[in-house]
Amino acid sequence: MAILSKTASTAVxxxxxxxxxxxxxxxxxxxxxxxxxxxxxxxxxxPMIASVYYSMTDWDSFTPPTWVGLQNYVTLITDDPRFWxxxxxxxxxxxxSVPLGLxxxxxxxxxxxxxxxxxxxxxxxxxxxTLVPLVATAMIFRQVxxxxxxxxxxxxMVGVSGPAWLLDGDWAIPALVVMSAWSAGSATVLLLAxxxxxxxxxxxxxxxxxxxxxxxxxxxxxxxxxxIIFFNLIMGMIGAFQVFAQVYILVPKGKLRAAYDGAETMVxxxxxxxxxxxxxxxxxxxxxxxxLVVLVFTMIAxxxxxxxxxxxxxxx
Numbered sequence: 001m002a003i004l005s006k007t008a009s010t011a012v013x014x015x016x017x018x019x020x021x022x023x024x025x026x027x028x029x030x031x032x033x034x035x036x037x038x039x040x041x042x043x044x045x046x047p048m049i050a051s052v053y054y055s056m057t058d059w060d061s062f063t064p065p066t067w068v069g070l071q072n073y074v075t076l077i078t079d080d081p082r083f084w085x086x087x088x089x090x091x092x093x094x095x096x097s098v099p100l101g102l103x104x105x106x107x108x109x110x111x112x113x114x115x116x117x118x119x120x121x122x123x124x125x126x127x128x129x130t131l132v133p134l135v136a137t138a139m140i141f142r143q144v145x146x147x148x149x150x151x152x153x154x155x156x157m158v159g160v161s162g163p164a165w166l167l168d169g170d171w172a173i174p175a176l177v178v179m180s181a182w183s184a185g186s187a188t189v190l191l192l193a194x195x196x197x198x199x200x201x202x203x204x205x206x207x208x209x210x211x212x213x214x215x216x217x218x219x220x221x222x223x224x225x226x227x228i229i230f231f232n233l234i235m236g237m238i239g240a241f242q243v244f245a246q247v248y249i250l251v252p253k254g255k256l257r258a259a260y261d262g263a264e265t266m267v268x269x270x271x272x273x274x275x276x277x278x279x280x281x282x283x284x285x286x287x288x289x290x291x292l293v294v295l296v297f298t299m300i301a302x303x304x305x306x307x308x309x310x311x312x313x314x315x316x
Contacts, residue, residue, distance in 0.1 A: 055284035065281060072285035083286070085261070086269040087293070092173055093265060094240035097180040101236050102229060105187030110217070112188070113195045123192070127185040138249040141179045142166070145250070151178075166250050169262020176246050176263065187232045194228045195221065223310040230309045234301060241294050242267055266290045 055072055059065035076083045112123055129137070144151050145165040152162030165175040198221065206216050244267040251263045266286065274283035 051284040051287060054281050055288050057281040059281040060278040061280045062278070068281070072282050073289070076282075076285055076289060082264075082269065083289075086264050086266050089173060089263060090241055090243070090265040090293075093176060093180075093243060094237060096174075097177045098233065098236040098240050100177060100181055101184050101187055102232055104181055104184040105191055105232065106225070106229070108184065108188040109191035109195060110221070112192055123189075127189050129182050130185045134245050135249065137179070137182060138246055141175075141182070142250055145175050145178070166252070166263075167259050169259045172251050172259055172263030176243070176250070179246055179250075180240075187236070190228050190232065191225055194225050198224045224312070226309045227311060230301070230305050234298060237297060237301065238294055241290065241297075244268055244271065266293075 054065060056067065056069055057065035058068050058072075108126055112119060112126070116122070132140075143149055146152075147162075147164050147167065149165075151165075155162040163171040165171050202220055203216055206220060211219065243265050247260075247263055247265055247268045248271070251260045253260045267290070270283050270286045270290070273279045273286060
């Protein structure tokens with residue numbers, strides 16, 4: 001009994017040693033996490049709080065800001081037709097490009113999930129465009145979408161006279177949507193990985209019950225993919241509302257300002273006001289209105305997700 005009590009007393013660490021170890025672990029934790037915390041406070045949270053203040057001022061970034069309250073927001077909503085035009089263009093681009101990317105990614109993933117020749121090569125080729133820098137992609141599509149470019153040449157082969165695309169304000173947004181389909185590879189890879197995770201026994205049971213390929217896709221494959229589809233929907237929607245480089249690089253200004261006005265979205269408008277007209281306060285108000293728009297659509301997506309997103313661990 002004395003030996004057991006002595007062994008037990010030596011096995012249990014002293015409270016002073018334990019607390020010292022906890023303090024050391026906490027110190028290392030805060031040390032390792034401090035770069036992220038400092039970066040978040042200095043480069044994200046700090047500028048966000050500052051932009052809220054500047055959105056209520058008249059500031060050109062060179063002179064001290066002048067407080068104007070909510071005047072910037074009132075002017076944007078009631079007396080700025082350019083704001084409503086760019087907001088409509090942003091809605092138009094998002095409403096077409098996001099569903100197109102989802103459908104294209106789903107179709108490619110379903111195609112690559114089958115036993116086809118050179119499947120690994122096709123997977124690489126489909127994902128490869130997402131690795132190309134956006135500026136390089138824009139320069140490529142400037143040539144593809146030119147009036148005498150490859151796309152119009154292909155349309156001419158089937159008897160269709162292609163438009164001027166980027167030089168025509170009515171066709172600039174569709175041209176940007178065509179370019180957005182170029183990056184469907186990232187969604188394809190995620191959907192393909194989710195398809196590989198569906199148990200084969202489910203398909204075998206469906207075949208025994210007489211379900212065909214189409215029925216299996218709608219009743220088994222698609223419900224299992226809804227979490228990934230929902231993720232791609234949210235990320236694609238946020239990216240579509242923040243589209244910038246494609247518009248700013250591809251659509252020309254100057255003498256063709258009408259074409260640019262037909263394709264200008266919210267972020268290029270914000271950029272012009274901030275760094276072209278030096279209306280930093282006004283641009284800050286635009287950014288926060290854009291943030292509210294994205295927030296509203298994201299909340300709507302989350303509210304409706306419970307009706308169509310299926311999780312394997314969830315019982316309904």
